[in-house]
Amino acid sequence: MRKILTYLKSYKKECVLAPLFKLLEATFELFVPLVVASIVDTGIAGRDTGYILRMCGIMILLGIIGLACSVTAQYFAARAAVGFSTKLRYELFAHIQGLSFTELDQAGTSTMITRMTNDVNQVQSGVNLVLRLFMRSPFIVFGAMVMALTIDVKAAMVFVVTIPLLSVVVFGVMLISIPLYRRVQNALDQVLGKTRENLTGARVIRAFHREDEETEEFEQRNAALNGLQRFVGKLSGLMNPLTFIIINMAIVVLIYVGGVQVDTGVITQGEVVALVNYMSQIL
Incomplete structure (x- = not known):
């Protein structure tokens, strides 16, 4: 795992900003129920239409800010994941080229193809998910x-x-x-x-x-x-x-x-x- 993570060294900024913006989105999301509670307790109970509209505006603003944070986090996460998989695939190909014929026969061509394609894509998706949801x-x-x-x-x-x-x-x-x-x-x-x-x-x-x-x-x-x-x-x-x-x-x-x-x-x-x-x- 440590060897794999070394390919993320060039994307330290993205690895920090992607979770950070996700945390900002989650923070704004946690404020929404409090706004809904104030609408029910103050606006609806007091039949204050102006207050309800103001709180609805705040909810819309929170939603827009959360969406912007989510899109930004996805951008940085995708950038880091794609760059990571590119470097990993390049190094894997270079490693395969250095194997002896005996090692290639033992591993099998089908296994090599799977490692270069499907496995790398799975790791890329995993990195993307970790940066966004971990x-x-x-x-x-x-x-x-x-x-x-x-x-x-x-x-x-x-x-x-x-x-x-x-x-x-x-x-x-x-x-x-x-x-x-x-x-x-x-x-x-x-x-x-x-x-x-x-x-x-x-x-x-x-x-x-x-x-x-x-x-x-x-x-x-x-x-x-x-x-x-x-x-x-x-x-x-x-x-x-x-x-x-x-x-x-x-x-x-x-x-x-x-x-x-x-x-x-x-x-x-x-x-x-x-x-x-x-x-x-x-x-």
């Missing part, structure tokens, strides 16, 4: 919990329970999926290897009338790859439904607790709306 996601999650604590401690206990449950689901699915993705990569290498063999040895295959056998073997390898990809996709697809279930159940509990707190006069209706918005932002 700091933003924890900041939003814990920021929403802190803002909820400033509104009402009792209602914020729902966040304290929900966030660990979400962490268990997300990291559990990731821990199970990562080894399976390695198997998918190996299956992809086998499919590419068989494809290359058929392309380079097409005349030999035809001369010995092995078209049917080669087609059947390719279909078997392709079916194995398809089965692995479908299984991993279904497993990864469980993350969204499970997180939505946890969040929606937490919102139900939050509304119930918030309703009790409103009846006792501890918090206002607008603050309950803000708490629900903070819970939704965790997703």
Whole structure:
């Protein structure tokens, strides 16, 4: 990992600015529920149309600033990721050119092609996602919990329970999926290897009338790859439904607790709306 990260040295500025602008976007996003709460408690309760319009203008302004920060962060993240993958691909090609014939035969041409194309593209996407979401996601999650604590401690206990449950689901699915993705990569290498063999040895295959056998073997390898990809996709697809279930159940509990707190006069209706918005932002 350290060797790979050395290719980001030329993009230190982008690696700092991309998360920074994402944090700015998240900060402005955390202020929106407070504006909504003030609209409900002050504007709607007092039937003050002017106040409502002013607060709506502030919300629009926050949205525009957040959009500008998000686009800027995406620009710097994409620039760093593309430059990183370019350098990595160049160094990988130079390394492959320096391998002996024995090492090339052991690794296999299909594996080399996969490393140069698909693997580098995956790493590029990973760098892009890390620069954009690595700091933003924890900041939003814990920021929403802190803002909820400033509104009402009792209602914020729902966040304290929900966030660990979400962490268990997300990291559990990731821990199970990562080894399976390695198997998918190996299956992809086998499919590419068989494809290359058929392309380079097409005349030999035809001369010995092995078209049917080669087609059947390719279909078997392709079916194995398809089965692995479908299984991993279904497993990864469980993350969204499970997180939505946890969040929606937490919102139900939050509304119930918030309703009790409103009846006792501890918090206002607008603050309950803000708490629900903070819970939704965790997703």
